[in-house]
Amino acid sequence: MKRVTYKTAGVDIDKANALVKDYKRFAKSTAIKGVISDIGSFGGFFRPDLKRFKDPILVASTDGVGTKLKLAFLADKHDTVGIDLVAMSANDILCSGAEGLFFLDYISTGRIKSQVLRDIVSGIAKACKEAGYALIGGETAEMPGMYKDGEYDLAGFGVGIVDRSKIIDGRSIKLGDCIVGLESSGPHSNGYSLIRKILTEKELKKHSKELLAPTCLYARPVLALKNLRIDIKGIANITGGAFYDKVPRIIPKGLAIEIDKYSWPVPAIFSLVQKKGNVDDREIYRTLNMGIGMVLAVSNRDARRVVRILGDNGVKSYAIGRVVKGNREVVVQ
Secondary structure: OOOOOOOOOOOOHHHHHHHHHHHHHHHHOOOOOOEOOOOOOOOOOEOOOHHHOOOEEEEEEEEEOOOHHHHHHHHOOOOOHHHHHHHHHHHHHHOOOOEEEEEEEEEEEOOOOHHHHHHHHHHHHHHHHHHOOEEEEEEEEEOOOOOOOOOEEEEEEEEEEEEHHHOOOOOOOOOOOEEEEEEOOOOOOOOHHHHHHHOOHHHHHHOHHHHOOOOOOOHHHHHHHHHOOOOOOEEEEOOOOHHHHHHHHHOOOOEEEEEOOOOOOOOHHHHHHHHHHOOOHHHHHHHOOOOEEEEEEEOHHHHHHHHHHHHHOOOOEEEEEEEEEOOOOEEEO
16 A cells, blocks of 8 residues: 655645745844844744833734735746735834834745745845844745645734834824825735736736836835934825725824825826726725825925935825815825
8 A cells, every 4th residue: 555645645844844944044134133033943032122112012914915926826926925925014014103123924835836935035035124124934834735736825924113102193193284195116915806807817917017016115214204203193005995995094083185196197007907997086096006005194394305305215205185174084086
């Protein structure tokens, strides 16, 4: 009788262990002050420098990349989705004004393909370095039968820290304040179910460069503003739900935000999707970021300076709206 092993069942432990060496190398490149363990322990260890804070608050976020991964499979390009994974959590954590501490990832696949996983983890490490996070652990699960050949899924978990007195939550937003929009690199990691519904496989391949552009990491430029003591009153990450669902989270009672959709250049890929799918304005601005990946609420007197400093830090931005009286709604016009 033929012997059955875990390997013949579809799980190659030796191949997974061989990848750990690469993972350790990538993780080591992200090390910041506070990392006190190597990859390979049962848990990741991190000691934050709490002396820098009067009343430190930890901020955590977890997320994935969604059906954008279908585009990565189609284009056989896997070196940017790891960046997306980190950005989805890091940008959410940034909305509270927090700086990054550490990040962990989870990769699940039907069968380990070494080069694909190296590409993914190299992207994760690259993004962690850019956003100021230490990659302190992760998990790769080989699960035959769960995924089609060549497919995988990603999830990530990040933790940041902020002083309680410096938390940004939108409470100080006032009538007449300015809304500054930070340019996106494309759809980021949201709305791909709509995009894939509208565009043909041929069109998806044709526009794969724009569609697979990694999500922008806004931590360094936005924290540069904070370090210059510019009063950022509110931050909204334009992800699922986009302008209509995400921006209201920062609006105080009795106020609303008007967005001028003609105040920034909308990339062609968004116009193509909207036109080909005959998508109305409210639906498209509730599904896709339309070229704006994050918004900041600042006083009018600071708006020009904010745009200039963001530009100096590599991010184009635009004054795209204002705070008006209302019932915590967003009006895109």
